[in-house]
Amino acid sequence: MSALDGLKRAVTGAIPDPIAERILPWNRAAFRAAGVTTVARAEKQLLIAPVNSAGQGFAWARAAERLDGVRSANFMYRYADDVFAYPADHSVSAAYFVQNHRWQRAQRRSIARGFTHVLVESGRQVLGGGSTAEDDIAWLRGRGVQVALLWHGSDIRRPDQHALLEPDSPFHEGRYPEQARLQEITEANHRLRKRLRIPNFVSTPDLLTDVPDASWLPVVVETGSWAEAASGAPLLRDRPVVVHAPSRGGLKGTSLITPTLRRLHENGTIEYREVTGVPASRMPEVYGDADIVLDQFSLGIYGVAACEAMASGRVVISHVSDTVRERVRTNTGHDLPILESRAADLERVLQEILVDRSGAVAAAAAGPEFVRTVHSGCRSAAVLAGFLGEREGKDEPRMKDWSDAR
Numbered sequence: 001m002s003a004l005d006g007l008k009r010a011v012t013g014a015i016p017d018p019i020a021e022r023i024l025p026w027n028r029a030a031f032r033a034a035g036v037t038t039v040a041r042a043e044k045q046l047l048i049a050p051v052n053s054a055g056q057g058f059a060w061a062r063a064a065e066r067l068d069g070v071r072s073a074n075f076m077y078r079y080a081d082d083v084f085a086y087p088a089d090h091s092v093s094a095a096y097f098v099q100n101h102r103w104q105r106a107q108r109r110s111i112a113r114g115f116t117h118v119l120v121e122s123g124r125q126v127l128g129g130g131s132t133a134e135d136d137i138a139w140l141r142g143r144g145v146q147v148a149l150l151w152h153g154s155d156i157r158r159p160d161q162h163a164l165l166e167p168d169s170p171f172h173e174g175r176y177p178e179q180a181r182l183q184e185i186t187e188a189n190h191r192l193r194k195r196l197r198i199p200n201f202v203s204t205p206d207l208l209t210d211v212p213d214a215s216w217l218p219v220v221v222e223t224g225s226w227a228e229a230a231s232g233a234p235l236l237r238d239r240p241v242v243v244h245a246p247s248r249g250g251l252k253g254t255s256l257i258t259p260t261l262r263r264l265h266e267n268g269t270i271e272y273r274e275v276t277g278v279p280a281s282r283m284p285e286v287y288g289d290a291d292i293v294l295d296q297f298s299l300g301i302y303g304v305a306a307c308e309a310m311a312s313g314r315v316v317i318s319h320v321s322d323t324v325r326e327r328v329r330t331n332t333g334h335d336l337p338i339l340e341s342r343a344a345d346l347e348r349v350l351q352e353i354l355v356d357r358s359g360a361v362a363a364a365a366a367g368p369e370f371v372r373t374v375h376s377g378c379r380s381a382a383v384l385a386g387f388l389g390e391r392e393g394k395d396e397p398r399m400k401d402w403s404d405a406r
Contacts, residue, residue: 030096034103036110037090043069044116044388050097051121052076053152054304055086055280056203059220060119063377064384075126084247084280097128104128108139117146117388119201122155123189134192148199148387150217151189153303154251156202156210158186162299165209168253168319168343170298176250186210199387205327206301216331217384219304220377226311227368229284234315234364235357239268240291242350245275245283245305253298253319256343261294270350287312292353292360297343300324306338307375310367315360317341317349332374337366 039045046064048057057074064072073089077097096103108127111118118140120126120133127136137147159171159179170176193200193211200214208214234240242261246252258274265272275286287293293309293316295302300321309316317339328336339360341349353360373379 031100031103034092034096034100035090036103036107037073037075038110038114039071039073042071044071045114046070046072046117046119046384046388047075047111047115047126048072048119048150049075049121049126050077050124051152052086052088052091053121053203054219055084055088056152056219056304057121058087058089059222059377060217060380060384061089063220063380064388066377066381067385067388070388083277086280099129101128101130104130112140112143112145115145117148119148119150119387121150122152123149123185123192134196137196137198146387148201149193149196150201150203151207151211151214152203153207153301154182154186156186156189156193156207158190158210159183161210166298166300166321168256168298170251170253178250201383201387204301204303204324205331206299206321206324208327209323215383215386216327218375218380219307220380221304221307221311221371221375223311223368223372223376226284226287226308227313229288230312230314231289233361234291234313235353235361237291239271240354241273241289242270242292242294243273243275243286243290244294245278245286246296247305251298252296253343256297257294257346260343260347264347264350269354283308284312287314290314292317292350294318294346295338297341297346302336302338307371310337311371311375313364313368315339315353315364316367317346319343328374332379334370334373337363337370339363 037047046061048061052058052074057076061072061074064070075090076088077094078091079094104127111127118126120137123133125131125133125136127139140147159176159182163169163171171179200211201217202208202211202214203217203219205216208216244254244261246254261272264270278286287309291314293314295306295309295316295318297319300319301324302318302320306316306318319342320336320338320340325336328334339349
């Protein structure tokens with residue numbers, strides 16, 4: 001910290017916050033730079049906040065704007081170690097979100113006046129520190145704002161229940177280091193949703209096991225950038241490139257597959273690349289240069305990463321439970337083009353692909369169309385239409401062209 005920074009901190013600490021925010025030039029500049037969340041005037045104005053997990057808050061906001069008469073924005077608070085840097089309509093630092101009372105008051109006014117609907121992600125506060133999500137939701141509803149809850153995964157998936165369903169669950173015998181904390185968080189969130197009795201949405205179909213009364217809001221992937229970054233059709237190389245990009249290796253079963261993959265790499269069967277800490281903007285080229293993408297082998301689900309790999313036209317191998325596959329088929333009329341493998345079967349599956357590559361190539365070719373059909377935003381907009389009151393009787397929601405969206 002420079003001497004000037006130290007002086008600023010000392011001066012700021014000696015003046016009450018409300019006064020400091022108005023008289024100290026660096027505080028005024030920071031307040032202006034932080035801004036508040038706004039959206040253009042429209043019949044319906046939707047806010048999605050405050051997590052933006054895997055950039056989905058931003059993506060869903062764009063999807064919602066496919067609906068006629070809807071404008072939407074996402075807000076998130078970012079931590080200093082946010083290496084993925086997903087795009088957001090509006091963001092502030094986590095410290096600013098929690099500590100700056102003047103900003104909190106301004107943000108409250110902006111949301112109450114500027115939005116008709118709010119999706120609260122992961123049971124988190126949306127109006128700043130010093131409150132709870134339940135407090136914030138009550139405050140918003142008291143001002144006529146319609147509110148729903150939106151769950152991403154570990155915020156609502158009970159570890160103890162998951163361990164009963166999945167043989168390779170990371171939650172067997174307390175193996176996952178943060179399991180106790182996740183159990184506490186999910187139990188609290190289940191209590192919250194039961195108390196509130198407001199609409200619930202889940203981002204992946206497996207979560208309908210945990211929240212049966214929820215609506216599945218499919219994750220959204222912009223297919224063009226992933227397809228453009230692909231180097232060509234997969235499995236043309238004698239030694240295929242196999243990529244695994246575990247954002248949370250303990251949950252994705254990375255330790256279960258790493259010994260097999262390293263051995264196959266060392267004996268020349270595959271070229272294995274484990275990718276971590278790569279910004280989201282660089283992931284299309286990472287997947288585009290792969291032949292095979294391995295997603296996860298512990299949870300029995302599929303989510304954003306698998307959709308991105310499918311959009312790239314890669315062979316995707318993962319463990320996706322029969323229940324999830326059937327839910328996808330029932331809800332969309334399409335089979336999920338992800339090749340099935342548990343961790344213990346991975347070597348066999350890879351060897352079979354190398355012996356006869358045609359089936360895997362066909363699955364990879366089906367991936368982009370599946371993502372365009374299910375995860376390009378149109379289906380997500382239709383799901384949000386009910387919450388936004390955009391359905392009239394049995395009519396389809398009023399849609400506008402994607403090019404009209406902000």
